[in-house]
Amino acid sequence: MSETILKVSGVSAHYGSINAVKDASLEVNQGEVVTVIGANGAGKSTLMKCIVGVMPKSGGTVEYMGQDITKTPSDKIVRMGIAMVPEGRQIFSELSVLENLKMGAYTRTKKEDLAADYDLVFGIFPRLKERAGQKGGSLSGGEQQMLAVSRALMSRPKLLLIDELSMGLAPVLVESLFDALMDINKKGTTIVLVEQDANMALKFSNRAYVIENGTVALSGKSSDLMADDRVRELYLGG
Amino acid sequence: MNIFIQCVINGVALGAVYTIMALSYTILFGTLKIANFAQGDIYMIGMLLGFTFYVTASMPFVVALILAVIITAAVLLLIERAIYRPILKVSSMYLFIATIGMATFLRNAAQLVFGSESYSFPHLFGSDPIQITESLSIIPQNIVIIVVCVILVVALFLFMRKTKTGLAMSAVSMNPFAASLMGVNYSQITTITYTIAAAMAAIAGVFTGPLYNVSTTVGATLGLKALIAAVMGGFGNSAGAIVGGMILGLVEALGSTYISSAYKDAFAFIMLLIILFLRPQGILGRKSVSKV
Numbered sequence: 001m002s003e004t005i006l007k008v009s010g011v012s013a014h015y016g017s018i019n020a021v022k023d024a025s026l027e028v029n030q031g032e033v034v035t036v037i038g039a040n041g042a043g044k045s046t047l048m049k050c051i052v053g054v055m056p057k058s059g060g061t062v063e064y065m066g067q068d069i070t071k072t073p074s075d076k077i078v079r080m081g082i083a084m085v086p087e088g089r090q091i092f093s094e095l096s097v098l099e100n101l102k103m104g105a106y107t108r109t110k111k112e113d114l115a116a117d118y119d120l121v122f123g124i125f126p127r128l129k130e131r132a133g134q135k136g137g138s139l140s141g142g143e144q145q146m147l148a149v150s151r152a153l154m155s156r157p158k159l160l161l162i163d164e165l166s167m168g169l170a171p172v173l174v175e176s177l178f179d180a181l182m183d184i185n186k187k188g189t190t191i192v193l194v195e196q197d198a199n200m201a202l203k204f205s206n207r208a209y210v211i212e213n214g215t216v217a218l219s220g221k222s223s224d225l226m227a228d229d230r231v232r233e234l235y236l237g238g
Numbered sequence: 239m240n241i242f243i244q245c246v247i248n249g250v251a252l253g254a255v256y257t258i259m260a261l262s263y264t265i266l267f268g269t270l271k272i273a274n275f276a277q278g279d280i281y282m283i284g285m286l287l288g289f290t291f292y293v294t295a296s297m298p299f300v301v302a303l304i305l306a307v308i309i310t311a312a313v314l315l316l317i318e319r320a321i322y323r324p325i326l327k328v329s330s331m332y333l334f335i336a337t338i339g340m341a342t343f344l345r346n347a348a349q350l351v352f353g354s355e356s357y358s359f360p361h362l363f364g365s366d367p368i369q370i371t372e373s374l375s376i377i378p379q380n381i382v383i384i385v386v387c388v389i390l391v392v393a394l395f396l397f398m399r400k401t402k403t404g405l406a407m408s409a410v411s412m413n414p415f416a417a418s419l420m421g422v423n424y425s426q427i428t429t430i431t432y433t434i435a436a437a438m439a440a441i442a443g444v445f446t447g448p449l450y451n452v453s454t455t456v457g458a459t460l461g462l463k464a465l466i467a468a469v470m471g472g473f474g475n476s477a478g479a480i481v482g483g484m485i486l487g488l489v490e491a492l493g494s495t496y497i498s499s500a501y502k503d504a505f506a507f508i509m510l511l512i513i514l515f516l517r518p519q520g521i522l523g524r525k526s527v528s529k530v
Contacts (some may be wrong), residue, residue: 052419054418054419073423074418074421075418075421075422075423078419078421079421083419084419086415086416086419090413090415090416090419091413092408092409092412092413092416092417093412094408095408095412099405099408102402102405103405103406103417104420106402106420106422107420107421151420155420155421
């Protein structure tokens with residue numbers, strides 16, 4: 001069995017008095033694609049924000065590669081190798097595609113050559129190369145999602161968290177984005193996918209967690225969950 | 239015609255002062271969405287410190303300037319850490335009020351230290367006007383201010399466009415959440431932004447010392463007018479701050495000559511009302527569109 005890269009134990013988080021995440025635990029192994037599915041508002045995004053340190057936790061611990069990062073500030077967490085593609089893409093709209101990518105490489109302090117990284121992301125998403133000088137805000141939704149994924153890759157993450165990859169995009173495009181992710185995963189990046197589109201997410205992942213009301217209700221191999229009656233009824237449209 | 243050209247020359251020099259100060263508001267508002275109403279009094283502190291080091295302590299001008307900039311920045315950073323930051327955690331509305339209170343506090347604190355009389359700051363290159371033609375002239379200090387303004391604008395532009403920190407500041411201004419996901423340390427960006435704002439105000443203060451009576455009240459009106467310039471141009475937009483600053487300087491110089499110098503301070507407010515009536519987002523400001 002490969003080693004654990006991320007271990008979330010009993011994490012809770014609140015928005016004011018609303019308890020968005022309750023005692024949630026999950027584990028991700030090196031090299032895996034793990035998906036977190038659940039209904040809108042189930043607490044999936046909040047859980048991701050807790051992991052990268054942009055959302056305060058009211059309880060529980062997060063371990064990354066054996067180190068406790070429960071209280072580590074987000075800029076250090078990014079430096080340690082966790083990157084996140086946020087929900088709604090969150091592109092820097094007035095910056096060019098290239099400047100967005102440069103921001104993705106913000107934590108790379110050494111005067112490393114970024115050329116290889118540009119080649120890598122432009123190899124995965126050739127469309128971005130054509131648009132390199134354009135403002136991020138002028139891209140289509142799909143192109144923005146490609147940029148958001150590429151931007152996250154620029155920090156050379158070992159663990160990539162992706163929040164709602166498919167949101168607002170045409171199914172054909174989503175499929176090709178998932179293909180790109182599989183490619184990224186094969187190159188050695190562990191991926192956690194948060195999805196409302198359970199069909200696609202289960203198809204492309206090794207293991208899955210189902211979140212209901214802020215807590216893990218079910219977990220297992222993605223193929224097993226696809227066959228699970230409850231999952232089929234609630235998340236796969238019967 | 240000569241009178242008109244003379245007015246334009248004076249207006250550009252005045253506009254240069256407003257531009258530097260408007261940029262110091264703009265960099266804070268653009269990056270951190272904070273309107274620091276005490277900015278005019280930060281300018282006053284810069285001027286008084288410059289005066290103290292240059293005149294009272296007879297230091298070389300460059301040394302006095304550097305010391306004034308460093309200490310002014312330290313004062314603003316201390317205010318930010320000790321007062322603004324804790325208040326901002328409660329609400330940005332409270333911070334807004336706190337900056338107004340801070341302006342008065344700084345003015346009175348400065349009075350305790352420097353007294354309430356006014357001093358005169360010697361001109362760097364003499365106070366004799368340079369004759370351009372028989373009836374056109376410019377005082378050397380005005381040339382200095384225009385040059386300083388140009389240097390600061392170019393330096394700021396290069397910093398924002400060409401450095402990693404400048405890029406991060408732009409990113410924070412557009413989307414602080416995404417910037418934090420890129421590993422940008424918000425607290426560090428806050429410190430850098432306040433430092434730049436304080437440095438610009440202090441530089442403006444030291445270089446305009448010879449043009450005004452150096453006193454603790456010198457920043458109040460100027461700070462307010464520079465804020466008007468920034469808002470006229472489109473608050474948060476650097477190019478807008480330059481346009482707003484220049485327009486305000488020119489209108490004030492032309493208005494004082496052709497209408498009445500008694501209404502000198504009123505022109506700024508009238509201009510603001512006219513521009514905001516015609517273009518509420520400011521001359522170069524963008525309408526804020528919220529996307530779903």
